[in-house]
Amino acid sequence: MTSRRDFLRTVSIAGGAVAAGTVSKVAMAALPEPVIQTAPDTMPPLFPGTGRPYNPVVTLNGWTLPWRMNKGVKEFHLVAEPVVREMAPGFKAHLWGYNGQSPGPTIEVVEGDRVRIFVTNRLPEHTSIHWHGQRLPNGMDGVAGLNQPAIPAGKTFVYEFVARRPGTFMYHPHADEMVQMAMGMMGFWVTHPKTKHPLIDEVNRDFCFLLNAYDIDPGAYTPKIMTMLDFNLWSWNSRIFPGIDSLNVRLNDKVRIRVGNLTMTNHPIHLHGHEFLVTGTDGGPTPKSTRWYEVTTDVAVGQMRQIEFLADEEGDWAFHCHKSHHTMNAMGHDVPTLIGVDHRGMAKKINKLIPDYMVMGERGMADMTEMEMPIPDNTVPMMTGQGPFGSVEMGGMFSMLKVRRDQKPGDYSNPGWFRHPPGTVAHEYKGPALDATRSKAAGSAAMPRARGGDVEVQVRKPSAKSGH
Template identity: 35%
Template sequence: MKGRKSFLYMAAVIGMVLILAGCKDQDGQAGAAHHDGHQSTVSSPSAQDTASNPTASPVTTVTTTPEILHGPVIRLTAEESNLDPGTGEKIPVWTYNNSVPGPQIRVKVGETVKVILTNKLPVPTTIHWHGVPVPNDQDGVPGVTQDAVEPGQTFTYEFKATTPGTYWYHSHQNSVQQVDKGLYGAFIVEDPKDTADRDYTLMLDEWFGASNLYTINGKTGHAAEKLTAKPGEKVRIRMINAGSLRHDMYLKDQMLSVVATDGQPVNGPQPFKDKLIGIAAGERYDIEFTMPASGGTVLEDRSEGDLAKGMTAQIVTEGSSSPEVPSTAASAASQGNRQLSLFDYNSYGTAAKPKFSLNEQYDKEYILELGTMQHDNGVMYTINGKAFPDVPPITVKEGDRVKVKMVNQSQNDDHPMHLHGHTFQVLERNGVPSSGAPIMKDTVDLQPGEEVTVAFLADNPGYWMYHCHVLSHASKGMMIDVNYEGYQSAYQPDEHAHNMPE
């Protein structure tokens, strides 16, 4: 334990120094992992080094349409390419299998999944399975569960897909840069009880810098792929926020139900209309609706600013030669000045027996005060007044029932907090006890001044991260460990590895 914490401290400090010095900033069952080949200890060039090297060959490839890959064996190659988001420009990106997003991976519940990662990037990388209850040694956090996979090397992840739902995968090595450059994809564990006629997955993202735009599945505006369905069909849309900003998504003129949050089903979802579904960084929402008899519909971002107009998905009638679907601008104008209310999961669905209650006796209780402070090197993000790795860990024993109250004391920053390896139940939000269906999540958003209380069962031994999923906040301190007493990891960090856990 002491050795692991010491190494993680060193890795975090080195990572923060590198980021503050100029990295790109933007707001179950046991598995088996192994390295295929020797991990080099020779320092690898950074992407910036490669770009500034006049002898380096420029990357000329252009990304392709993301594949849908089915388990149980998946091969992913991390590599450089260029993305055309539909504007005609070329954005340098890092990809899985030359697409942004990476391939949509679909596996069957109960299937043992093997994912073979080959790294062809100029820097080390890993894969984290966001929301998937994997064994600790498969979690993909460098310096904590594995060494980062060096350029030219491979690593195999293996775990059982125990829980159906909508999840995603992304790099956890210097993720503030690597996820921002495109290293992410959807991971769907199929539920045999799903009854939708059409099943679509949309990954939401923002791109800043030379290109300021919002995308759905790597495309912006009218370049986004049109979704199709026949009148009367039940359509399921899985929305995954891979970016850093909250997106207020709106399905025009249709009744819909939120059937899952962060992959976990909602008991007795109630249909509603004309509400915004706010999806924060790292969150997922599954919605279902019945395709209208004619005219189709639009799923669009109603967040503030012109960039939101680019985050639009048209849903059109299959076989129609000229589907009549309003544009984003026309759709927004049709609302006039009427304000749409925000969907509130805290009082949604049908009541059922919960796993936890607000006032029961818990084995462990913690309060996490989330804050922003000025530092000599710039803004830092803190938990209980300290920045990682100086934040004292949450310590639990297997079987503990744990309650955590989070308070966002930042004046201007949202903090979507994500817990690795577990799901938690939302007990209370802003002093209002949860009613309706028990809501299970792994990522919960706190806007400035908000408070949220959650509870989870310590049922997955290991060393886990709990952090803000605005990755620039995590990289600048808003992370905390969740450590199981008595857990002994077989992994021993290589002191020469280039591990950057955030």
Template identity: 60%
Template sequence: MLNRRQILGASAALVSTTAWAKTSNMGLPEAAVMATAETQTPIRPTSGPDYTPVVTLNGWTLPHRINNGIKEFHLVAEPVEREVAEGMMAYLWGYNGQSPGPTIEAVEGDRVRIFVTNKLPEHTTVHWHGMILPSGMDGVGGVSQPHIPAGKTYVYEFDLVKSGTFMYHPHSDEMVQMAMGMMGLFIVHPKDPAFMPVDRDFAFLLNAFDIDPGSYVPKVMEMTDFNMWCWNSRIFPGISPLVVSKNDRVRVRVGNLTMTNHPIHMHGYDFEVTCTDGGWVRPEARWPEVSIDIPVGAMRAYEFDAKYEGDWAIHCHKSHHTMNAMGHDIPTFIGVDKKALTQKIRKLQPEYMPMGTNGMADMGEMEMEIPENTIPMMTGWGPHGPIEMGGMFSVVKVREGISADDYSDPGWYENPPGTQAWEWTGDVPDATKAKGAKTQITPKPMKHG
């Protein structure tokens, strides 16, 4: 983590002259910057109520300082370069060097003061999504406050009156700025450490971009067509695994700032939905799931006990959201014989490779040439071959004996003997087949004796 001092003069525009009078003699807090896309070890609390800090997948927590009992943070809205995955960079807008911006973490009952410096080429604001606060701090440009002009700094100050998972994003040229990657998480921990305790607390945002193969900047003029489906502006295999010690109580918080819903499915476990945008779900109202749909502009948190060792997939169950760099005008060639056509094309283009005649699995194995700054539609290799995934996909890695602050990748799980699917080489029983499309009546079981 790098730190830099933002040198700003007395001409900085603040929310009001009253706010300036409160803060002018304090100076701005350090504006921390993150230069890597790797998941950072969370910051343990050093004062106030204890809590398990959140682990932001491929992200980090923004440091703060205490000033007369107020927690002060400094967000810098600015153009950033984000490594979406190895081999691809995106030129985005974000906060403090990254998109999404750093996670802000505090405790219910805290008073926070957040300096926002605008280094974008246009004005901006910050909306604190889902939080209860004064109208003038809500961050809707033109409604609750003036827009923050380029080069200026505004201050937001309010009390955290409830715990939960919240988000922040602009409410100023919102379509463009969110499509460019401007968003972040705001986690408010309960003031009672005994309320909803967990051992591991993961969080990430669902976001999406429309970046043409070979290019760097998202297309932002319409918000219905995307080809890069991301968690925290990362795509598989660039998304970090969720590393868990066996028997940990685990929480996963997921916020959705894309333009469509996402059914997030986790293998190997059932879980309880324990939190929504509105707050914590009462114990008697929780429900069991293995998939949870995250609506647009919403968040859901679920919890489980990590009883079962292994590598368990976690992904969006909209299958096309686990593929990337897709062209949407490609015809389907399944069942088409391309042999004669391939011979003709190879006379002009010797490297031509026919694809899609047997499905798309061959995309996961090919080492075909693609444009610069582009990744394959499906990629990633595991211990047993190509994983054939991309986009919104990662792995929950449950292992025995991982220490409390260890989130490093433990490698692939080695299945114990007798617990892995194997090839059958003996006789195979006849497979019953349906005889037609009509509803069939299940035969009654035969009586014996």
């Protein structure tokens, strides 16, 4: 944690500008101390010591930013700065974020709170913050050049507005946005209802995380900021499996999970073993007439989805994006498919030149989890993670919901692997094998194929006089 004295030595605030509004001299007399967090673990919920009470969220592999009360105003201090984020054990990325991490800390407030956020820029270029989904004065919306001057490097701006409606929101830059978001600058915002709300139920556990993606070459540290779609690391809160913590709950807990998408594609988020309702978006709580049970919900770019369910099935349940290449870690996108190709003769010849050469892909890619193939220093295997029965063969956007009857209320620690009751685990069949009987009940095609003569494609090369 950085002390306020050291912080003020390194950041000049004498010329700090105010973002589209005036703030009292009392508020500007002394900044709130910036709280810095660098550990990648899921931190316990931050219960409010001042202001209106609420049931706090738990940020997956993240934390909630503390505040101070100043004459009835909640004051926060965000520091935009370069950070080092451990994406998985043994793999670190050089990103940009807030207060020591990417994503930045979650901001939690209550409906009706007046909020004042000091933003200090330690980046090598200017920045701003857009409060995604908030109703606020236009000059506080954070689009550099349109609503405010950009925050120069080394300066501090202040935003102030009332959190007018409860819901699930985000914050991110709106200055050099493509670069800064590709470098990891984003964070979560939750506004809790001030009183009992007809569309917002009370829950026992409330989790949140952001979906983000990076293109970092194996062995490198810094994302490729010019990548448009071809990312090789799909992450939750800038973590990839097996570095993503599990969501640990008590049997029969009412659970809420809030997910925000700041990648460049959609993500069908799928939960095993339970059905859930989509109870909210970044537009607010959904009307009850629009809710129906499902096990997968698609989260499009720039959207928030809030799901709720009763955790009434014990076990270790997979929770992941259902795009299969999003549950893989760094991989090549131009690798040919070699399934069914017999490498044996060629492999012997290549081994004479390259003794460590290994055949990959002739039976699928599952062998990758068993090979001890050397990889660059700063990366992780494409498929990894050891479960109680062997390799899980996953990466990227994958975690687990761990439901236990003996998990104590308020206990978010990992309970270890589930102990399956006898007779409840799939196992090998050792009875007599039976010959397959082919069905003759299948109907014919809906429409017969039109048969004509053979077609030969004739290609005529243009002459030099054709002008082509």
